[in-house]
Amino acid sequence: MAVLELTQDNFESTVLNNDFILIDFWAPWCGPCRSFAPIFAAASEKYPDLVFAKVNTEEEQALAASFQIRSIPTLMIFREKVIIFSQPGSLPASALDELIGKARELDMAQVHKEIAEEQANKA
Numbered sequence: 001m002a003v004l005e006l007t008q009d010n011f012e013s014t015v016l017n018n019d020f021i022l023i024d025f026w027a028p029w030c031g032p033c034r035s036f037a038p039i040f041a042a043a044s045e046k047y048p049d050l051v052f053a054k055v056n057t058e059e060e061q062a063l064a065a066s067f068q069i070r071s072i073p074t075l076m077i078f079r080e081k082v083i084i085f086s087q088p089g090s091l092p093a094s095a096l097d098e099l100i101g102k103a104r105e106l107d108m109a110q111v112h113k114e115i116a117e118e119q120a121n122k123a
Contacts (some may be wrong), residue, residue, distance in 0.1 A: 002044070002116060003024075003040065003041055003044050003052045003053065004051060004052065004053040004054070005053070005054055005056070006023065006053075006054065006055045006060070006063070007034060007063070008055045008063050010073075011055075011063060012057050014051065014053060015078050015081055016081065018051045018078075019079060019080050020049075020051065020077075020078070020079050020104075021049045021050070021051040021052075021053060021077070021078045022034065022040075022043075022050060022053070022075065022076075022077050022100070022106055023053045023054070023055060023075070023076045023077075023078070024037075024052075024053070024054045024055070024073055024074075024075055025054075025055045025064055025067070025069045025072055025073060025074040025075075025076065026054055026055070026056065026072055026073045026096045027056065027057045028056070029058075030072050030073065031091075032072075032073055033072055033093055034087070034091045035071050035113070036090040036091065038094070039090075039091065039092065039093050039096060040052060040054070040094065043093070043096050043097070043100070046097075047100060047101060052113055057072055058070060058107045060087055063070070067086070069088075070088070071086050071088035071089070072088065072089070073088065073089070073090055074086065074087065074088045074089075075087060075088075075089075075096075075099075077093065077099075077103050079103060079106065079108055079111075080108050080111075080112070082108070082111060082112070082115065084103060084106060084111065085099065085103060086106065107123050
């Protein structure tokens with residue numbers, strides 16, 4: 001599967017319409033970003049059931065700011081509209097595979113329950 005380019009225009013619909021999305025926040029001038037790009041692209045071929053997307057932080061500064069991206073590359077994973085992972089830094093392919101495996105194993109019913117309880121306690 002091709003890596004999707006995310007913009008302010010398609011970000012929300014992509015998150016709302018897909019259950020599992022990996023997002024790479026990057027910039028063209030960033031050396032580590034360029035090193036991570038082929039690893040990310042290879043993973044998108046290896047896991048065709050997942051959505052792989054990139055946000056160019058130079059072109060989408062408002063989007064990067066809304067997620068408080070301060071270092072790039074930053075990898076973010078959404079599952080069922082919830083950010084379950086967000087961390088700056090490039091990953092080797094083996095670490096990305098391991099991360100995807102752990103993200104798949106996460107009990108999202110429990111995650112949603114904990115979020116609901118947290119919100120109820122704030123009310």
